[in-house]
Amino acid sequence: MAVTIKDVAREAGVSVASVSRALNGHDTVRQSKRRHILEVAQRLRYVPHMAARSLITRRTQAIGVLLPDLHGEFFSELIRGIDLAARARGLHILVSSSHGDATEAAATLQAMQGRVDGVLVMSPFVDSRFLSEHLHDVPVVLMNAGLDDPSVIELRIDNRGGAQAATAHLLAQGHRRIAIITGPGGTFDADQRLHGFRQALAAVNGASETVLAGDFTEQSGHAAGQAIAAMTARPDAVFACNDMMAIGCLIALREAGIEVPADIALAGFDDIPIARYLSPTLTTVRVSISQLGAQALERLAERINNPEQSGARTDTLPAELVVRESCRRPADNRNG
């Protein structure tokens, strides 16, 4: 038997309209009365019934967050960024993580409908058709989707630029025969990183590439490392498209008696916390994931507040090269 606005009105000796106005800070209620109402509401521990409120205001003050099967630091940082930004705006977040396929994603999106004022989506399965099919009339902001649809807002991290910087660094160290362990084909992150890698190579004479397929898991990195170890003409350096694969590769190389960075240089992407604790510590590319989340939420909130506005630009967050031990100049290590 929860206390409603009527109870507050009766107890305070005013109408429900006045209570509503006082509580929502409308300026058309006299100071003294407002104070009295607020006092009564507090005493009665009145808390507005959200459902009733959003039934009439058509706002839920909640936004949905749809994520794929993410792990560890990436996931928690993303949520943290979103959560902080949301809290600052008085919004709640409805999280649904780890959907495995497009059908699941669609079902989740469907279920969120009507519960949220907008959605934040990161998923390898969304494209323009998917969105128009499953999201009717709900503002959306995409994260790292690689969708070049001018009608949808998207936030990205600079995968291409980061990969380019890492590769350029390897080249600058004098390496020329460079291998890449790719991410799962078809995903935006993976494709862009490969693209950046190739851009960097193209800029240097005599540089050659070796492509090894990976899927962002440690296992795939390990397999790639074994493949590299078995090569007769071994590359000088390896760029793994994420840190987990770099770790797998590092272990495989070590197992094969190949030293990093003495025998081969290695760089990753993401700067996961482990990166700085490996031996050797891992050169990698850092991106502020929490910022990605926070900015995505800001854009979404903005769009929700003025839905008419057409500006659906795509923002890209910078990536920063972090140089560590794993790709020290070969010359420095020939004797190490």
Next chain:
Amino acid sequence: MAVTIKDVAREAGVSVASVSRALNGHDTVRQSKRRHILEVAQRLRYVPHMAARSLITRRTQAIGVLLPDLHGEFFSELIRGIDLAARARGLHILVSSSHGDATEAAATLQAMQGRVDGVLVMSPFVDSRFLSEHLHDVPVVLMNAGLDDPSVIELRIDNRGGAQAATAHLLAQGHRRIAIITGPGGTFDADQRLHGFRQALAAVNGASETVLAGDFTEQSGHAAGQAIAAMTARPDAVFACNDMMAIGCLIALREAGIEVPADIALAGFDDIPIARYLSPTLTTVRVSISQLGAQALERLAERINNPEQSGARTDTLPAELVVRESCRRPADNRNG
């Protein structure tokens, strides 16, 4: 202008009552009519307005999750466990992470009120008074709170048992002078781990303890490691109350020229993914965090469905010792 139940009713040539019944699977509507209604609803892309529904059913089908400032794998695993269990039951989860103090936690809890059917809480700030003060009439399940209140449901991980097992292992290796790097005093996790450590020591003749204060951060572990390195009578082994501190300690020891495990054994707690990539790989204690989340959600859902039931038992999830290189037997390494 979203499509409502009335639109469906008009289009299908029936009353809203029938539509409602058909959609909710009540068995009092004729087969042929039900099929027709469902077909129309689908064609119109009708999706029920949650607010209206929960206004009358007094159910939101959502549960709140209140978490402290957690990082990395712990956070993501916890959410994953909760999310999976919630999805299986058709529940949505409203997440609020990283609250920094009791006031923030209270405000968040307040804001969730009326939006959720129950809450899952993990927070160092909650006690019986806090709960009764800020949660009126909302079912709650605590995670790892160390609250021995028979009226509230709680799920724990076996901090004590895990710490005891790790310490016992160190002792079994022949170590006797054992240091502990503690967690922040006053928190359940930290206190229980210290307790388990002491229980293990008490069971062995001639064992002695050295207590170093930590706060679960890598920095505090590093400081403790420096302190240990500076001791004239150095311990044989160190039990760090979590893996991050173990890492900090490991680095400090290495900086001081002390080898693990040759010169000193080291064990941690949590089995974070980094643990198996350190050199030496870290002996630690593993707990299934996703299971903690999933079970907590199950208990909550259960309680929501029959609120009368008084059984508020506290469940404890097992912790498992994972032996790795960091505490190999001293004898094996004297020559290494």
Next chain:
DNA sequence: GGCTTTTCTGAAAACGTTTACATGACGGCC
């Protein structure tokens, strides 16, 4: 075929808010 019982359907109330509109009080102006 009329009666009773059962099955299905529809009208309307209820949920707790917000807000458009109406009303009343009050003060200023002539």
Next chain:
DNA sequence: GGCCGTCATGTAAACGTTTTCAGAAAAGCC
């Protein structure tokens, strides 16, 4: 002092569902 604005307040409709209750249709029975 009567008239007119202005301001504060209250009344009631509206939001989109579910569900109770009563009534209609169908079915069974003699």
